[in-house]
Amino acid sequence: xxxxxxxxxxxxxxxxxxxxxxxxxxxxxxxxxxxxxxxxxxxxxxxxxxxxxxxxxxxxxxxxxxxxxxxxxxxxxxxxxxxxxxxxxxxxxxxxxxxxxxxxxxxxxxxxxxxxxxxxxxxxxxxxxxxxxxxxxxxxxxxxxxxxxxxxxxxxxxxxxxxxxxxxxxxxxxxxxxxxxxxxxxxxxxxxxxxxxxxxxxxxxxxxxxxxxxxxxxxxxxxxxxxxxxxxxxxxxxxxxxxxxxxxxxxxxxxxxxxxxxxxxxxxxxxxxxxxxxxxxxxxxxxxxxxxxxxxxxxxxxxxxxxxxxxxxxxxxxxxxxxxxxxxxxxxxxxxxxxxxxxxxxxxxxxxxxxxxxxxxxxxxxxxxxxxxxxxxxxxx
Numbered sequence: 269x270x271x272x273x274x275x276x277x278x279x280x281x282x283x284x285x286x287x288x289x290x291x292x293x294x295x296x297x298x299x300x301x302x303x304x305x306x307x308x309x310x311x312x313x314x315x316x317x318x319x320x321x322x323x324x325x326x327x328x329x330x331x332x333x334x335x336x337x338x339x340x341x342x343x344x345x346x347x348x349x350x351x352x353x354x355x356x357x358x359x360x361x362x363x364x365x366x367x368x369x370x371x372x373x374x375x376x377x378x379x380x381x382x383x384x385x386x387x388x389x390x391x392x393x394x395x396x397x398x399x400x401x402x403x404x405x406x407x408x409x410x411x412x413x414x415x416x417x418x419x420x421x422x423x424x425x426x427x428x429x430x431x432x433x434x435x436x437x438x439x440x441x442x443x444x445x446x447x448x449x450x451x452x453x454x455x456x457x458x459x460x461x462x463x464x465x466x467x468x469x470x471x472x473x474x475x476x477x478x479x480x481x482x483x484x485x486x487x488x489x490x491x492x493x494x495x496x497x498x499x500x501x502x503x504x505x506x507x508x509x510x511x512x513x514x515x516x517x518x519x520x521x522x523x524x525x526x527x528x529x530x531x532x533x534x535x536x537x538x539x540x541x542x543x544x545x546x547x548x549x550x551x552x553x554x555x556x557x558x559x560x561x562x563x564x565x566x567x568x569x570x571x572x573x574x575x576x577x578x579x580x581x582x583x584x585x586x587x588x589x590x591x592x593x594x595x596x597x598x599x600x601x602x603x604x605x606x607x608x609x610x611x612x613x614x615x616x617x618x619x620x621x622x623x624x625x626x627x628x629x630x631x632x633x634x635x636x637x638x639x640x641x642x643x644x645x646x647x648x649x
Contacts, residue, residue, distance in 0.1 A: 284428040287361035290354075291427060295396055295435040298352075303390050303439065303446055306351035310343060312385040315408060321381050331379035333544075333557050334537030336405065336417075341366055341533030343387050344401045344421040351391040351399060352425065352436050363430040366532040367398060369563035370420040370456055373649055376407070377556045377616075379416060384408040389419075393453020394439040398424045400453045420456065430529075463562070463644075468633045480639075481632045484625060505623045506550070508631045511581035513546045519573045519597075530569035535595065539563075539577060539611040543591040546579040550624075551589055551617035558588070559614040559645040567608045573597040576605070582638025584624045589615045590638040612641045 292298045314321055314331070326332045348364045379385070389403030401421045406413035425434045441447040465471070473481065490498040501507060515538070523534040540560070547555035569575060576596050583590035593611040598604075626632040 284363075287359060287428040290357055290361035292435045295438060298435060298437040300438045300440045301351050301391070302442055303392065303449070304442075306347050307390040308343065308347055308350060308388070310387045312339065312387065314380075315382055315384040318382075325381050328554065329381060331381050331385075332537075333379070334540045336379070337372075337536040337540055337560070338531075338533030339387065340372070340403055340405075340419050340421070341531070341536060343389055343403060344419075344423055347389050347391060347401050347403075348399050348423045348425070348436075351394075351439075361428050362434055362436070363426040363428060364423050365426065365430065365568075366565055367422045367424045368460075368565060369536070369560060370400070370422055370460065371562075371645075371648065372417055372419040372560040373645075374417045374558060375649075376414075376416045380407060380409075385416075386413050391439060392420075392449050393456070394436060395457070397426075397433040397435060398422055399436055399439075400456065402449070460562075463640075468637050473633070473636055477636050477639075481626075481636065484632070484635075488625060488627070499627060501625065502623070505625045506581075508581065508624055508626045508635065511546075511550055511624050513542060513549065513579045515542045515577040515579075517575040517577065519569055519571055519575055521571050530571065530573075530575075532565055535565075535569060535575075535609060536563065536611070538575070539579075539593040539595060539609065540613065542577050542579045543593050543611065543613040544615070546581060546591055547589045547613075547615040547617065550581050551615075551619065551621040553618040555589060555615035555617050557613060558616050559649065560612070561614070561641060561645060562610075562612050564610055565608070566610075567597070567606055569597055569608050574600065575608075580634065581624045582634050583642050584621050585642065587617050587620055588642065589617060589621055590642045591615065592634065592638060592641075614642060614645045 314324060324331045324335050344366065345364050349360055352360065352362055386406045387403060389401055391399050392402040393400035399422070401423060403419045403421070405416045407416050425436045426432060427434050439450065441450045487502055488499045490500040517538055519530050523530050544555060574597065576598055577593060579591055579593045581589055582592045591613045593613070594607065595609040595611070596605050596607045624635070626635040
């Protein structure tokens with residue numbers, strides 16, 4: 269059976285190789301598109317087709333958000349293929365993959381399992397080889413669709429074998445409103461560059477952040493010993509070291525995309541579920557997702573890999589829990605570990621949660637990074 273799967277896959281990749289001749293040599297060779305050209309509406313009939321509910325149901329009798337992440341990822345790719353579709357080509361020469369999830373902001377705590385869901389979306393900004401997709405999710409209540417979440421993904425186009433970047437159709441805004449949306453896409457790109465440039469892995473913390481770290485240090489000193497090395501946990505606090513969970517996933521062919529790699533939506537679902545479990549065990553009550561931001565797909569995950577997931581409470585404030593999930597693949601043959609993704613989730617708990625406290629300099633940087641993500645989310649919502 270595995271041999272058949274492999275040979276089918278090899279044949280599919282051979283067919284794709286032949287599509288190289290259909291790639292544009294310059295972006296100018298491709299016809300421009302409008303935002304409405306890529307607009308799609310998809311109904312998830314949870315209300316009208318009860319048989320599909322089981323896949324989406326969680327133990328709290330609401331919809332599994334991890335499944336929604338998978339659907340958003342699939343829809344984002346489909347929207348980009350719609351934007352780049354050429355009339356005379358039965359098969360697209362492009363390989364479109366998710367580069368990053370810029371943000372997903374929720375305005376509803378609970379997604380009901382017995383009401384239809386509507387997804388809408390379109391390409392909202394285009395570079396040379398990348399596309400920003402804006403999507404919305406709504407749910408049917410009393411005959412009307414009301415908003416649940418807004419999402420922004422960035423997709424990249426690559427050649428048929430997913431080896432090199434490929435040009436995509438330019439986007440032409442048609443109204444002042446569309447020009448504003450396009451401009452926002454450009455600003456989103458600049459904001460991401462700025463955030464990355466100021467990363468604590470590259471730059472020292474700001475003066476204000478250094479004060480925060482020093483303040484935590486002073487509050488955890490053991491006053492009896494007056495020693496730099498003797499630390500004491502303040503009341504209603506948890507050491508960062510004790511606020512993490514780990515998970516392992518074997519990457520089976522069932523979860524693969526056409527390039528024999530693991531589907532990005534599956535990775536997001538697994539990371540979210542571990543993040544949710546971490547927030548649940550930390551806060552002691554059911555957490556609700558508020559926002560997902562800055563998910564970078566740094567490296568593809570191959571079939572057969574061991575996927576190691578590590579979720580860490582990186583920052584807390586009142587009822588909010590900021591979770592960072594680090595995913596890496598382990599290659600048993602080479603014994604090497606490679607980071608594939610970093611995920612950032614913001615949860616709200618039903619009750620106020622203990623304060624997470626860093627103990628080492630590395631943990632302090634994690635704490636400040638968590639605070640930066642949390643502050644950015646709060647500014648958005």
